[in-house]
Amino acid sequence: MTDLLPVPAVSAPAPAVTADARPVHSAADFTLTPAARAALLDAMPASTRRAYERDWDRFAAWCAKNGRVAIPATPETVTSHVTDLTTTPSDTGRPLSPSSIERALAAIRTMHKLADVTAPETKAARKILDAYRERLALAKDPAARTRKADPATPDVLRAMLGTLNRDTLAGKRDAVILLLGYACATRVSELAALDLADVRITSDGLLVTAYRRKIKKFTEVAVPYGRVPATCPVRAVRDLVAAMAEAGRTAGPLLVRIDRHGRIAPPMTRGGRTIGDPQGRMTADAVADVVTKSAAAVVTKSANGVESKGLEGSWTGHSLRRGFATAARRSGAALEKIGRHGGWKDGSTALLGYIEESDRWTDNPVTGL
Structure with missing residues (x-):
């Protein structure tokens, strides 16, 4: 993992000398061991590591170009870099969004901590960032707004399911992605991590053992049978498990790569080397793609009968999690039950934000005034 974020060697601060008999810190007390540094990197989600790597490479290149030291960086260097990011076009042809620059600041601070040096103070840099955010907002620039996935509520789910060919193994798998991801309110990484052994079919429904990354523990989620077979997550899982068993797969990942010929875990190579999980486990990005592609395949019809393809809005893997919270709240479920x-x-600001959006009409303070 450590080769993803190479940390320059930086000498530790000199230990303070005390006049009394208390132990005096040495340089080693201010230095992470290689094992601790690797463990910290491993604790970081892979997508975050990749993003931080890009942010750090950009910062280091900017420092080299402008004759500045990247680590340890001064507050003035960080402020100047942030100012440059607000005006210089990125790969998209536009300057980075405020949220991307916020992440870049986090990457710079993280790299300093991993190098056992004090992270630079960013107060001035954040003032520049706040002014940039306000400038975009006043100009009605969409970049000023935080991008959110639209919630995949039941009507949306039904439309997405209608795009699948559920007679095929891939169609059965994709139905499980949509229905189980929604019913368990999983993140795509949590959904991709499920094994066949993690999903138990009982007379009452499913018992799904999912590892929740944010709270760092396993939870057992009960999913009852649905009233409508076509949208029932229990039946969808049962169909997929039976089809995989028929194809010879009774253990390993629940969600696997399937090619257009219906083969499970077909070999993948790049540059002559085998890539991908050897058992065929789908990546979180591949799971999210199923949601995005299903939304793009939905055919809608306007009031005057004109057909168009693709649902309006932003549809990602997180749409399933948001859709669950929205629909559960609208059906009257208590906040703590939704959260658990x-x-x-407990007290998640993200969940509270979903609930507030769900309640904006049903619990509107203007009503009745």
């Missing part, structure tokens, strides 16, 4: 079912932390 979906593995949100």
Whole structure:
């Protein structure tokens, strides 16, 4: 893992000398061991590591170009870099969004901590960032707004399911992604991590053992049978498990790569080397793609009968998690039950935001004035 974020060697601060008999810290006390540094990197989600790597490479290149030291960086260097990010076009042809620059600041601070040096103070840099955010907002620039996935509520789910060919193994798998991801309110990484052994079919429904990354523990989620077979997650899982058993797969990942010929875990190579999980486990990005592609395949019809393809809005893997919270709240479920079912932390601001959006009409303070 450590080769993802190479950390320059930086000498530790000199230990303070005390006048009394208390032990005096040495340089080693201010230095992470290689094992501790690797463990910290491993604790970081892979997508975050990749993003931080890109942010750090950009910062280091900017420092080299402008004759500045990347680590330890001064507050003035960080402020100047942030100012440059707000005006210089990125790979998209536009300057980075405020949220991307916020992440870049986090990457710079993280790299300093991993190098056992004090992270630079960012107060001035954040003032520049706040001014940039306000400038975009006043200009009605969409970049000023935080991008959110639209919630995949039941009507949306039904439309997405209608795009699948559920007679095929891939169609059965994709139906499980949509229905189980929604019913368990999983993140795509949590959904991709499920094994066949993690999903038990009982007379009452499913018992799904999912590892919730944000709260760092396993939860057992109960999913009852649905009233409508076509949208029942229990039946969808049962169909997929039976089809995989028929194809010879009775253990390993629940969600696997399937090619257009219906082969499970077909070999993949790049540059002559075998890539991908050897058991064929789908990546979190591949799971999210199923949601995005299903939404793009939905055919809608306007009031005057004109057909168009693709649902309006932003549809990602997180749409399933948001859709569960929205629909559960609208059906009257209590906040704490929604949170515990979906593995949100107690008092989660993200969940509260979903609930507020769900309640904006049903619990509107203007009503009755």
